[in-house]
Amino acid sequence: MSPKDLENLQHEVASLAKRQGDLEDVVLEVMERREAAQERVAELTGRVESVQAKVDDAVARRDAATAGLDAETATATKERELVAASIPADLLKLYDKLRAQSGGVGAARLYQRRCEGCRLELNITELNEVRAAATDAVVRCENCRRILVRTPESGL
Numbered sequence: 001m002s003p004k005d006l007e008n009l010q011h012e013v014a015s016l017a018k019r020q021g022d023l024e025d026v027v028l029e030v031m032e033r034r035e036a037a038q039e040r041v042a043e044l045t046g047r048v049e050s051v052q053a054k055v056d057d058a059v060a061r062r063d064a065a066t067a068g069l070d071a072e073t074a075t076a077t078k079e080r081e082l083v084a085a086s087i088p089a090d091l092l093k094l095y096d097k098l099r100a101q102s103g104g105v106g107a108a109r110l111y112q113r114r115c116e117g118c119r120l121e122l123n124i125t126e127l128n129e130v131r132a133a134a135t136d137a138v139v140r141c142e143n144c145r146r147i148l149v150r151t152p153e154s155g156l
């Protein structure tokens with residue numbers, strides 16, 4: 001090997017060593033970026049799990065509430081059937097008609113001279129008519145037409 005060849009070879013070795021160093025820096029940088037990305041994935045996975053746990057909890061509470069409402073509905077429906085069976089057919093028919101016309105409330109308590117269906121206070125003439133009516137007569141609110149239910153608190 002001539003001195004010239006040796007010089008060229010040494011130059012090439014130095015150049016390859018520098019290239020290796022540069023590539024090692026690139027590998028190091030890629031590894032650091034990969035590590036940062038893995039940390040981000042772990043963080044986001046944790047957040048997804050946390051949100052999913054909240055969703056699961058809300059779904060469980062909704063289902064429990066729905067089951068409670070279904071049970072209440074079943075009980076109320078049975079109670080209504082029992083009460084409806086004890087009411088004269090013509091009165092029940094009137095009640096059901098008024099109920100359909102008045103947003104689901106066909107009868108309202110008369111409380112301290114006020115119809116609790118429409119919240120209006122009866123005037124003196126209306127009160128006198130209600131006072132004069134027989135205790136088993138069906139009296140109606142002049143304003144909303146609902147059946148008025150008289151109680152000791154009616155203010156009569």
Ligand SMILES: [Zn+2]
Pocket residue numbers: 108115116117118119120141142143144145146
């Ligand atoms: Zn009324």
